[in-house]
Amino acid sequence: MIHRLYLLSFALLITWIPACAAPPIPHEPDRVDVTLHASADLVTTAVVQILTEGGYSVDRTDDQNLTTGYRQEISGPWDWLLRWRFGTSRSRVEVMVTPTSESSSRLRMNVLYEGKDGLFTQWEDSPTAQPQSAQNQLRLIKNALQLL
Numbered sequence: 001m002i003h004r005l006y007l008l009s010f011a012l013l014i015t016w017i018p019a020c021a022a023p024p025i026p027h028e029p030d031r032v033d034v035t036l037h038a039s040a041d042l043v044t045t046a047v048v049q050i051l052t053e054g055g056y057s058v059d060r061t062d063d064q065n066l067t068t069g070y071r072q073e074i075s076g077p078w079d080w081l082l083r084w085r086f087g088t089s090r091s092r093v094e095v096m097v098t099p100t101s102e103s104s105s106r107l108r109m110n111v112l113y114e115g116k117d118g119l120f121t122q123w124e125d126s127p128t129a130q131p132q133s134a135q136n137q138l139r140l141i142k143n144a145l146q147l148l
Helices: 001-019 040-053 079-086 134-145
Strands: 030-036 058-060 066-067 091-098 105-117
Touching: 030 134, 040 066, 040 091, 040 105, 040 134, 058 134, 105 134
Parallel strands: none
Antiparallel strands: 030 105, 058 066, 066 091, 091 105
16 A cells, blocks of 8 residues: 555656646747937946946946956845855846947946856846846836936
């Protein structure tokens, strides 16, 4: 009787495990490409301010390009462990600000958002959460520049 119970449990486990696996859901990249009626210096300053307030550490690679590390989701001494093993989402941003004239500039922003389901899964591309989305970042930048 116990042997049959183990056999039934094993059979259920074998049929249940593949049901958990699914192919990733395709999604569009989260990008913004707009022309703003403000100088490139003002746009760059606003982008750095908004991203820093949003929990990103901003690195300037050259005069036009900005990149960030992963967004600081929580603060504490064990952040790295929580994000690495238990975290469910993380995001980083790549920005390019190009002057088009003295009073306008072109802003290209790409938000890279990754998620994972559990402790032993790998990070995978995911649809961007609304607060970190490129459209929301653009709205905050326009608000900081008073362009709304």
